Each structure stands twice: as C-alpha cells, then as structure tokens.
Amino acid sequence: MQMHQTARNDVLLELRDLETRFYGEESVTRALDGISFQVMKGETLGVVGESGCGKSVTALSILRLLPKVSARIVGGEVRFHGCNLLELSDREMRKIRGDQIAMIFQEPMTSLNPVYTIGHQIAEAVQIHTKASRSVAKAKAEEMLRLVRIADPERRVSNYPHEMSGGMRQRAMIAMALACSPELLIADEPTTALDVTIQAQILRLIVDLKERTGTAVMFITHDLGVVAETCQRVIVMYAGRIVEQATINDLFASPAHPYTQGLMRSMPDPRRGRQRRLPEIPGIVPSLRDPIVGCSFAPRCPFAIDICREKTPVLRDVRAGHTAACWRAEEVMGA
Amino acid sequence: MNGPLLKVENLTKHYPFGSGLFKKAIPVIRAVEDVSFTVDAGETLCIVGESGCGKSTVARLLMRLIEPTAGRVLIDGTDIAGLKKDALHAWRRRMQMVFQDPYSSLNPRLTAGQIITEPVENYESLSRKQRQALAADLLRKVGMSPEMIHRLPSELSGGQRQRLGIARALALQPSLIIADEAVSALDVSVQAQILNLLLDLQQQMGIAFVFISHDLGVVEHIAHRVAVMYLGRIVELAPSQALFAKPVHPYTEALIAAAPVPDPTRVRLEAPVEGEVPSPINPPSGCAFHPRCPLAVERCRVEAPPLVPMADGRVVACHVRAPATVIPPKPPVAANVSFIGT
Incomplete structure (x- = not known):
C-alpha cells in the first residue's frame, strides 16, 4: 500500500488533533493528547500499544461512547466522510453507530443482551437501521450467522448468549456488527480473551469478511503477532500520543521509534536464542496526570539526548508512508 | 539428591457436579486424568494448553491446595499427598506459588514488607x-528498591506487584516455584522484565519451575521441557527444542500453528484447526482430540491412546503418529460420563 499517493477521497475516517481528558476528583488525565490519523476505505489499520496508552479511548472517542460524567473530548475533530462526528446531535450519532461504524469488544457479553436470543438481537439491529420487515430481518440474522461460520444457524438463531461458547459469542457479535454492512468496523482486542486455536479462527474470519465486504477495520490490540497477521498499516501509541505510523512491513523491518523497537525486542523470539535475557524497556509508563516536558518516552529511552527532555517531538516523515515522533528516528532505524 | 525433585504419578482429579442428593451416583468432571511427569532440580517444565485442559488444576494439586482423587505427588521421594497437616506444613516450605493476577493475590491492607515476610513468620518468629x-533483601532480589517496603499494593504498578508476588514466593527459599500464568496479565515490556527476573533467579539459586502458560512464545523461551495438555490429559511431553521444531501430536501441531507470529512476511499456509475444545462434562470417546483431528482414524474414536515413548525422549499419546508397538490390554471406554457411587 502506498499511502502517500492515496487520493483524498479514499479517506474514510480522519482524526485531527483529538484531545480527550478524564476528570478525577483532584486530577485531570490527558488520555489522548493530540491524536491525528486516517483510516482509508477498505483498509485494515492496527492500533497497538500497552495498557493505558489510549488505544481504547481513541475508539470510544470516535464513537462518542465515553462515560459522560468523567470524560470529555476537549479538542480536535473526528471526520467521517468529511463530516465532523463531534458536531452531530445524539440522535444523528446513533444513526451512524451500528449502521456506518460498528464496534466489537474483547468481551462479547458487553454488547450482547443476555435476555434476548442471538437471532432477535441481530434482527433488531437490522430492523432499526434498514427499516426491513420482521421476516426479512429474521432471514438476515440467519444469513449473518452462516457468514460468520456458526454451524447450524437455523437452530442457533434461537439460542441465548449463555448457551454459546466464548468463541461462538464472538462470532455472533461479529455477525451483529456486520449485519448493517458498516463501512468501518472498530475491533477492540476481539481475540484477547480467546484460546489460541479459537483466536486463529476468529482472526481468519475477520480477514476473510473484510476482503469479502470491503469494510475498513480498525484493529486495536496489544499483540504485535496479531497485528502482523491481520493489518496492512499500523499506528503505535504511547502515553496518549501516536509515536509511529507505518505499513506493516516497514514497521517490522525497520521500526523508527525507540519504543516500537523496544517492544519488538522485548518479545521472546527463539531465533535469537532461548533462555537468554530479553532486552527490557526499563522503567514504567509516565503518569498522564502530570505535565510531561519533552518526549514522554525519554526517561525510558536508550537514545535520549538533551533535546528529547526539552522539546516534544512531533510526527514527521522518516520515509514515504512512514512517520515517527522521535528526534533521533534516523539513528534508531540504523540501530 | 538423587532422582527428580518433583515426581507426579497418575495424578487424577474428578469433580462431582450437579445434585447427587437423591441420586445413587454423581456424574463427575474429569478435570485431570492420569497425569505423570517429573521435574529435576533447577529445571523449568512448562505446562501448556487451552482453557479447561486442567493445567491450573494440576498446579493446585501440586501445592495440595486441593486434594487429588488419585495419584501421588512426591517431593524428594516423599509423597505429600499422604501427609498430615503438620508434616505438610513443613514440606510446603519447599514449594511456593506465583499467581496470574497480582491484584487479587496480594492483601491490599498489608505493606510490601509485611506481604513478603509473612510466609517466613509462619515458620519462625522474626525480630523487627x-x-x-x-x-530489604527480598525486594533487592526482585529488582525493587528497599524504600518500597512501606508501600501498599495499590501504590504499585502491575509489574511491581508481580515482583512482590515473586519476592513472597522466594522468602522461604523454595526449591520449586509453581507459576500459574504468572506473566499473562502483564504488558509485553513488563513481561520481559519478569521473565528475565525468573531466569536470573533460576541461575543464581537453582530454583526449579513448573510454569503454566497458554502463551507459546513465552513457553518456548523459558522451558527446558514442555507438557501439552488437552482435556485433562497430557498428550505430548518433550524437550522444548524438539517439541517446537517438530511437534508430533496433531494437537501440539495445531497449537503451534495457531499462535500469532510477529512477522508480517510469514505466509500462513495451514488453515486453523476447526472446532472448539469439547466440554469436560461430556468428553468425546476414545482420543479426546479426535473430533477436531485431521488425522483421526476409526481407532481414535473408540480407544484412548496411551502415552508412548519415542526415540528422542518424548512421550506422545496418538494412535496415528505414535502407535504403540504392544497394545496394552485396556477395556474400551464404555460411557462418556462416568459415575462414582455415593
């Protein structure tokens, strides 16, 4: 994929300088600190980072699903087909959610209602968004279950969520998310709670369905292995900011941010020897409640020099289609 | 000491389920079925498998946190399964456990110092x-500053809490640590720190580990030998390098093939294994893996395969890949659910 040549009208979703804050009793957390990126039509974009980096908050900010009492988007834009979602009324936003942008979660029970059958829930979503008749919606529910390869869909439509296994519930949730043919599917750690053989099945399913339906996918995960198997482009987040953005091959071949490089090296890899010490990223993630001067990764960074501690690096091109927020990205890539 | 540090023989755990009040017999879940292995001093044995395979039950049986239905757990030749309370108390010093969730396994009201010295005070009284x-010594051993001694768990990061859990396990200078998914809840960068700590401790103090994990990347990195479990039974046990280089049991093969690899240039050829792990309440007849197995033959549906030793020091339970030369006389498995009388 050659991102730098992509025409403007291929942009499906664009975030510009998005800032989200959480308000505690005595403190303010800058959960997102100026996030800008694009999702192209039909692409799979990975968003990776460790706990607290802001990847899930990004998803919830896009869909405006943040807790109303404690969180607020204080700046920036979320443009979907050019239209700023932050300016829509709640009613207009509800029309977008589930219809044009759908989301799946790590735990399917958060989005499945335990007191209704799977078939009923899928059919309901179809009816609300397409004004289809009940019988048409019911047939669609069955068709969706078949699409996500649930065996025996005629029978399964009348199952309740608790009658299904974890893997099957995840399939049902995907079926529900895709029932209205959304243009963008946001998947937040959809396979993290699953066993590896089931994870492999679900990943394969998401990739297949994406190819078949042309839906763009924003895939949020902490697992670099999952990203490598599913995504075309990747965004790496750290402490509420994007630190690197590249095609999947570029990112793995030559990471340009020391954090990305550190993450990759700290993963066990038998090719580099068993039972040896793994390269660590020393220290811990900074608190987002206190103001950060300079680069937020500088205290843990082996490349840090004076400028890193004084001035915040912005995302810049290190080569075509590959950006990094690091003063020393060129040296990092050579290391 | 001659012989293995830990020897597990035919370990079995059945859980009764459902109400047996007015019935003559109670159906059982066979959580762990006839599991045997050894662990040498200073060795790391990893147990891998998916949810419900019985790996955590094995951990609890080893610690005798639960009582086995059958089988023996020998430490330096002494069967701890048969020990009375006082004798067991003495033997417990030899083995300690580290848990997955450092949030729920640490007492939130105790300070770091109290948490890690508590095990010792179970055995001897200490002056202030x-x-x-x-x-201070234990904190230093796990790479934490002695100044942390007065901190509460809530004031520590996830990685620091897990270090604290390890420090607590080290307090009694055990020869064996059982780690149940000890790095699974941690971020990759923190996971690397903890894995390094475990490797360092093993090298410095000669501690043996029974390391239970579902993460094959981690297992391949730290294991000397690996036991693969499926639905309560060991299906393959092999030296780590051999297992990952050439898995023999079709389930081991499927498990390794399914693990995501952080290399986008790798082309995935094989389709993932179909189906899901069946319920242990009603396990399949014969080999429990046969409904998902691409190699299954008629015999697999009828007869449970025994563990057969192979030339390279591994044992495998598979009729197709590791056929027994002499078929041991074994009655066919008659029913899916077995009953024990009340």
Whole structure:
C-alpha cells in the first residue's frame, strides 16, 4: 500500500488533533493528547500499544461512547466522510453507530443482551437501521450467522448468549456488527480473551469478511503477532500520543521509534536464542496526570539526548508512508 | 539428591457436579486424568494448553491446595499427598506459588514488607530488625528498591506487584516455584522484565519451575521441557527444542500453528484447526482430540491412546503418529460420563 499517493477521497475516517481528558476528583488525565490519523476505505489499520496508552479511548472517542460524567473530548475533530462526528446531535450519532461504524469488544457479553436470543438481537439491529420487515430481518440474522461460520444457524438463531461458547459469542457479535454492512468496523482486542486455536479462527474470519465486504477495520490490540497477521498499516501509541505510523512491513523491518523497537525486542523470539535475557524497556509508563516536558518516552529511552527532555517531538516523515515522533528516528532505524 | 525433585504419578482429579442428593451416583468432571511427569532440580517444565485442559488444576494439586482423587505427588521421594497437616506444613516450605493476577493475590491492607515476610513468620518468629533486613533483601532480589517496603499494593504498578508476588514466593527459599500464568496479565515490556527476573533467579539459586502458560512464545523461551495438555490429559511431553521444531501430536501441531507470529512476511499456509475444545462434562470417546483431528482414524474414536515413548525422549499419546508397538490390554471406554457411587 502506498499511502502517500492515496487520493483524498479514499479517506474514510480522519482524526485531527483529538484531545480527550478524564476528570478525577483532584486530577485531570490527558488520555489522548493530540491524536491525528486516517483510516482509508477498505483498509485494515492496527492500533497497538500497552495498557493505558489510549488505544481504547481513541475508539470510544470516535464513537462518542465515553462515560459522560468523567470524560470529555476537549479538542480536535473526528471526520467521517468529511463530516465532523463531534458536531452531530445524539440522535444523528446513533444513526451512524451500528449502521456506518460498528464496534466489537474483547468481551462479547458487553454488547450482547443476555435476555434476548442471538437471532432477535441481530434482527433488531437490522430492523432499526434498514427499516426491513420482521421476516426479512429474521432471514438476515440467519444469513449473518452462516457468514460468520456458526454451524447450524437455523437452530442457533434461537439460542441465548449463555448457551454459546466464548468463541461462538464472538462470532455472533461479529455477525451483529456486520449485519448493517458498516463501512468501518472498530475491533477492540476481539481475540484477547480467546484460546489460541479459537483466536486463529476468529482472526481468519475477520480477514476473510473484510476482503469479502470491503469494510475498513480498525484493529486495536496489544499483540504485535496479531497485528502482523491481520493489518496492512499500523499506528503505535504511547502515553496518549501516536509515536509511529507505518505499513506493516516497514514497521517490522525497520521500526523508527525507540519504543516500537523496544517492544519488538522485548518479545521472546527463539531465533535469537532461548533462555537468554530479553532486552527490557526499563522503567514504567509516565503518569498522564502530570505535565510531561519533552518526549514522554525519554526517561525510558536508550537514545535520549538533551533535546528529547526539552522539546516534544512531533510526527514527521522518516520515509514515504512512514512517520515517527522521535528526534533521533534516523539513528534508531540504523540501530 | 538423587532422582527428580518433583515426581507426579497418575495424578487424577474428578469433580462431582450437579445434585447427587437423591441420586445413587454423581456424574463427575474429569478435570485431570492420569497425569505423570517429573521435574529435576533447577529445571523449568512448562505446562501448556487451552482453557479447561486442567493445567491450573494440576498446579493446585501440586501445592495440595486441593486434594487429588488419585495419584501421588512426591517431593524428594516423599509423597505429600499422604501427609498430615503438620508434616505438610513443613514440606510446603519447599514449594511456593506465583499467581496470574497480582491484584487479587496480594492483601491490599498489608505493606510490601509485611506481604513478603509473612510466609517466613509462619515458620519462625522474626525480630523487627530481622524482618526489615529480610524484606530489604527480598525486594533487592526482585529488582525493587528497599524504600518500597512501606508501600501498599495499590501504590504499585502491575509489574511491581508481580515482583512482590515473586519476592513472597522466594522468602522461604523454595526449591520449586509453581507459576500459574504468572506473566499473562502483564504488558509485553513488563513481561520481559519478569521473565528475565525468573531466569536470573533460576541461575543464581537453582530454583526449579513448573510454569503454566497458554502463551507459546513465552513457553518456548523459558522451558527446558514442555507438557501439552488437552482435556485433562497430557498428550505430548518433550524437550522444548524438539517439541517446537517438530511437534508430533496433531494437537501440539495445531497449537503451534495457531499462535500469532510477529512477522508480517510469514505466509500462513495451514488453515486453523476447526472446532472448539469439547466440554469436560461430556468428553468425546476414545482420543479426546479426535473430533477436531485431521488425522483421526476409526481407532481414535473408540480407544484412548496411551502415552508412548519415542526415540528422542518424548512421550506422545496418538494412535496415528505414535502407535504403540504392544497394545496394552485396556477395556474400551464404555460411557462418556462416568459415575462414582455415593
């Protein structure tokens, strides 16, 4: 994929300088600190980072699903087909959610209602968004279950969520998310709670369905292995900011941010020897409640020099289609 | 010491389920079925498998946190399954456990210092000074500053809490640590720190580990030998390098093939294994893996395969890949659910 040549009208979703804050009793957390990126039509974009980096908050900010009492988007834009979602009324936003942008979660029970059958829930979503008749919606529910390869869909439509296994519930949730043919599917750690053989099945399913339906996918995960198997482009987040953005091959071949490089090296890899010490990223993630001067990764960074501690690096091109927020990205890539 | 540090023989755990009040017999879940293995001093044995395979039950049986239905757990030749309370108390010093969730396994009201010295005070009384010195020493061993001694768990990061859990396990200078998914809840960068710590401790103190994990990347990195479990039974046990280079059991093969690899240039050829792990309440007849197995033949549906030793020091339970030369006389498995009388 050659991102730098992509025409403007291929942009499906664009975030510009998005800032989200959480308000505690005595403190303010800058959960997102100026996030800008694009999702192209039909692409799979990975968003990776460790706990607290802001990847899930990004998803919830896009869909405006943040807790109303404690969180607020204080700046920036979320443009979907050019239209700023932050300016829509709640009613207009509800029309977008589930219809044009759908989301799946790590735990399917958060989005499945335990007191209704799977078939009923899928059919309901179809009816609300397409004004289809009940019988048409019911047939669609069955068709969706078949699409996500649930065996025996005629029978399964009348199952309740608790009658299904974890893997099957995840399939049902995907079926529900895709029932209205959304243009963008946001998947937040959809396979993290699953066993590896089931994870492999679900990943394969998401990739297949994406190819078949042309839906763009924003895939949020902490697992670099999952990203490598599913995504075309990747965004790496750290402490509420994007630190690197590249095609999947570029990112793995030559990471340009020391954090990305550190993450990759700290993963066990038998090719580099068993039972040896793994390269660590020393220290811990900074608190987002206190103001950060300079680069937020500088205290843990082996490349840090004076400028890193004084001035915040912005995302810049290190080569075509590959950006990094690091003063020393060129040296990092050579290391 | 001659012989293995830990020897597990035919370990079995059945859980009764459902109400047996007015019935003559109670159906059982066969959580762990006839599991045997050994662990040498200073060795890491990893147990891998998916949810419900019985790996955590094995951990609890080893610690005798639960009582086995059958089988023996020998430490330096002594069967701890048969020990009375006092004798067991003495033997417990030899093995300690580290849990997955450092949030729920640490008492939130105790300070770091109290948490890690508590195990020792179960055995001997310490003066204030001794306690301080011990806590500082343990904190240093796990790479934490002795200044952390007065912190509460809520004031520590996830990685620090897991270090604290390890320090607590080290306090009694055990020869064996059982780690149940000890790095699974941690971020990759923190996971690397903890894995390094475990490797360092093993090298410095000669501690043996039974390391239970579902993460094959981690297992391949730290294991000397690996036991693969499926639905309560060991299906393959092999030296780590051999297992990952050439898995023999079709389930081991499927498990390794399914693990995501952080290399986008790798082309995935094989389709993932179909189906899901069946319920242990009603396990399939014969080999439990046969409904998902691409190699299954008629015999697999009828007869459970025994563990057969192979030339390279591994054991495998598979009729197709590791056929037994002499078929041991075994009655066919008659029913899916077995009953024990009340």
